Amino acid sequence: xxxxxxxxxxxxxxxxxxxxxxxxxxxxxxxxxxxxxxxxxxxxxxxxxxxxxxxxxxxxxxxxxxxxxxxxxxxxxxxxxxxxxxxxxxxxxxxxxxxxxxxxxxxxxxxxxxxxxxxxxxxxxxxxxxxxxxxxxxxxxxxxxxxxxxxxxxxxxxxxxxxxxxxxxxxxxxxxxxxxxxxxxxxxxxxxxxxxxxxxxxxxxxxxxxxxxxxxxxxxxxxxxxxxxxxxxxxxxxxxx
Numbered sequence: 001x002x003x004x005x006x007x008x009x010x011x012x013x014x015x016x017x018x019x020x021x022x023x024x025x026x027x028x029x030x031x032x033x034x035x036x037x038x039x040x041x042x043x044x045x046x047x048x049x050x051x052x053x054x055x056x057x058x059x060x061x062x063x064x065x066x067x068x069x070x071x072x073x074x075x076x077x078x079x080x081x082x083x084x085x086x087x088x089x090x091x092x093x094x095x096x097x098x099x100x101x102x103x104x105x106x107x108x109x110x111x112x113x114x115x116x117x118x119x120x121x122x123x124x125x126x127x128x129x130x131x132x133x134x135x136x137x138x139x140x141x142x143x144x145x146x147x148x149x150x151x152x153x154x155x156x157x158x159x160x161x162x163x164x165x166x167x168x169x170x171x172x173x174x175x176x177x178x179x180x181x182x183x184x185x186x187x188x189x190x191x192x193x194x195x196x197x198x199x200x201x202x203x204x205x206x207x208x209x210x211x212x213x214x215x216x217x218x219x220x221x222x223x224x225x226x227x228x229x230x231x232x233x234x235x236x237x238x239x240x241x
Contacts, residue, residue: 011235018056018233020046022070025063030106034064035120056234064122066232071108073229075101076222083218088211091148091201094139096192099166103184113170135221136162142217143201146210150200158199165194 024045028037039060043050057063079101083089089097102108110118111126119126140158143149149158169191173182182190195201202210 014056015233015235017046017048017052018066018235019070020048021053021056021063022067022233025067026071026107029064029067029118030110033118033120034060034122039063061122062232066229068107068111069225069229069232071105073222073225075105075108076218076225078104080215080218080222083214088207089214090207090210091143091214092192092196094214095162095165095195095201096188099169099188099191100184102166103170103187109170113167113174138221139217142213143210146205146213148202148205148210152200161198162195165191165198169194 021042025037025042028041028045032041037060039053040050042063043053046053053063057066079097082097082100083094086093102112107118109115114123114126116123136159137155140149140155140162144155153161169182169187173187176182
């Protein structure tokens, strides 16, 4: 620390260590499940001492919370980058990229589907969480504000349909035999199709205005996700916005 301020290299070192731990934890939990993964396993895989893990987190539960927040940041970054690659992505494209981003992050998928083999004893706790429900609700609100969603169902019905599309397609795909099983791209396309057709997305809306609103929404969601990750790694007050 110099002049009462944490040196940049100290902050970067802490951030790098935290990222190594969270990356190792995400990989191990995805392969072995939460209950079978230990702090010793995580430290060994990350190539650091066990005590270093405890510089950031007091318990394995705290590590897992940080892992999920990191996974959410990475997923939102993937979705945002995909949207920026399109000139004026419509609502169907948004849900398609959301689905692809979710499928590409196995732990986020496990949380949505409440997979006991992965989540273990934390499944019940995560089941009562509001992260995904809040995400879908907030984006549906954005679509509603721009008249980009049908009005033949109330907000609860619309939210139920979106959840049914994601959970239904992902669960069905996981249960299919290997030969006819849908690829990740096919699953994302099917989810987007189901949401599009059941909610009547995008009819009579200004594409440019909706694109701006969508970009603003995901920028804001990404900012919030990064802040929560910083809080979960103990770096919120050390230069990690």
